[in-house]
Amino acid sequence: MASHVKVEPIVHPEGSSISFGANISDIDLIDSSDADIEILAKAFYKHHVLVFEGQEHLSPRAQYEFTQRLNSTVTTSSRHKDQLNGKSFLLSPDLNTVPHQPQVQIIGNGFVREHEGAKNLKLRYPHHRSSHSTVIEDQNALNHTRFYRWHIDADLYGAPPPIATTILAVKLPKRRMQTIRYDDGTGDELVAPLGTIAFASGEAMYDLLSEEDKAFARSTRVEYAAHPYLWMASAKSHPTGLGLVSEGKELEDDELPPVDSTSIQVLPMCWRNPVTGRLALQVHASVARRLHLANGEVIDDLERVRRILYRLQRPGIAPQLVYTHDWEEGDFVIFHNRGLIHSVVGTLADDEVRIMRQCIIAGTEMPLGPDDLA
Numbered sequence: 578m579a580s581h582v583k584v585e586p587i588v589h590p591e592g593s594s595i596s597f598g599a600n601i602s603d604i605d606l607i608d609s610s611d612a613d614i615e616i617l618a619k620a621f622y623k624h625h626v627l628v629f630e631g632q633e634h635l636s637p638r639a640q641y642e643f644t645q646r647l648n649s650t651v652t653t654s655s656r657h658k659d660q661l662n663g664k665s666f667l668l669s670p671d672l673n674t675v676p677h678q679p680q681v682q683i684i685g686n687g688f689v690r691e692h693e694g695a696k697n698l699k700l701r702y703p704h705h706r707s708s709h710s711t712v713i714e715d716q717n718a719l720n721h722t723r724f725y726r727w728h729i730d731a732d733l734y735g736a737p738p739p740i741a742t743t744i745l746a747v748k749l750p751k752r753r754m755q756t757i758r759y760d761d762g763t764g765d766e767l768v769a770p771l772g773t774i775a776f777a778s779g780e781a782m783y784d785l786l787s788e789e790d791k792a793f794a795r796s797t798r799v800e801y802a803a804h805p806y807l808w809m810a811s812a813k814s815h816p817t818g819l820g821l822v823s824e825g826k827e828l829e830d831d832e833l834p835p836v837d838s839t840s841i842q843v844l845p846m847c848w849r850n851p852v853t854g855r856l857a858l859q860v861h862a863s864v865a866r867r868l869h870l871a872n873g874e875v876i877d878d879l880e881r882v883r884r885i886l887y888r889l890q891r892p893g894i895a896p897q898l899v900y901t902h903d904w905e906e907g908d909f910v911i912f913h914n915r916g917l918i919h920s921v922v923g924t925l926a927d928d929e930v931r932i933m934r935q936c937i938i939a940g941t942e943m944p945l946g947p948d949d950l951a
């Protein structure tokens with residue numbers, strides 16, 4: 578059966594240099610055909626953020642099944658296509674999950690008496706106060722905000738990074754705008770809707786580099802820390818949310834649970850888009866531990882590792898390159914976790930209730946590197 582799926586690139590405001598995002602319509606996510614899914618898979622690798630409006634009826638089970646089906650379709654190696662085992666990927670052990678569909682997490686803000694069988698949820702929207710090296714002064718606390726932490730949804734220890742993350746907006750607080758401050762001396766700011774997710778393209782980030790830096794990025798591999806999120810749990814983020822400041826707060830090896838050396842990931846700094854062939858500078862700087870250079874040198878000095886990564890990545894999160902989705906209830910968003918970095922943004926008051934459901938499934942193979950063919 579022919580597909581009627583419509584893919585329309587998002588028209589970004591004048592002055593913006595954002596080159597990704599598409600609105601998708603004329604598809605039933607619960608009853609989509611193989612032809613529909615093939616079109617979505619192509620659109621996914623081309624546009625990176627796909628927005629479907631009016632999906633409030635999507636059950637947690639339907640979200641999970643769709644996420645699994647899409648992930649299976651966008652997995653490039655046929656060897657792995659049927660191996661997605663539904664193991665949920667958890668960013669943090671205290672995340673709330675849907676009791677009857679534990680691969681789907683409930684995230685948001687405020688007190689929720691009941692949602693999908695989960696009771697008395699005290700959702701806490703991440704606030705930069707708890708994790709940044711400097712904080713916004715109290716008098717501006719609700720109007721000004723920060724990128725909380727730029728990241729890739731991935732364990733980066735053991736399982737390969739997930740490919741597609743899906744998020745459904747169930748309930749949103751009253752819309753208002755906030756100013757995101759970079760607070761890094763540049764004066765950069767970005768006005769964004771409350772409680773948005775910010776996306777920046779790893780492909781644009783790569784394209785912005787000098788030829789010398791591109792060659793460095795193509796030939797360097799990033800080693801991630803063992804038990805990365807425990808390792809850096811006490812360290813503070815840079816005010817831009819891009820990487821951490823170095824204050825010696827990371828755990829020593831003997832303070833971590835036993836390390837399985839085969840789980841440590843050393844990944845290319847650039848990941849190749851398997852459909853378009855483009856390269857993305859794709860690094861989760863907050864959990865990067867070492868850099869392995871082409872000449873065999875290993876940069877072990879954490880402060881230097883972070884300085885190098887920050888210099889390469891910072892141009893890619895300039896205000897005109899960041900997409901902050903203006904959520905409506907019922908919006909279902911799929912994003913390409915191997916071609917974008919993202920961050921939650923916003924400062925919500927306690928009574929601003931926000932409920933979103935998120936599904937992330939670990940990948941079955943490592944990302945393609947610069948030397949792999951698309």
Ligand SMILES: [Fe+2]
Nearest residue numbers: 728729730919
């Ligand atoms: Fe995330």
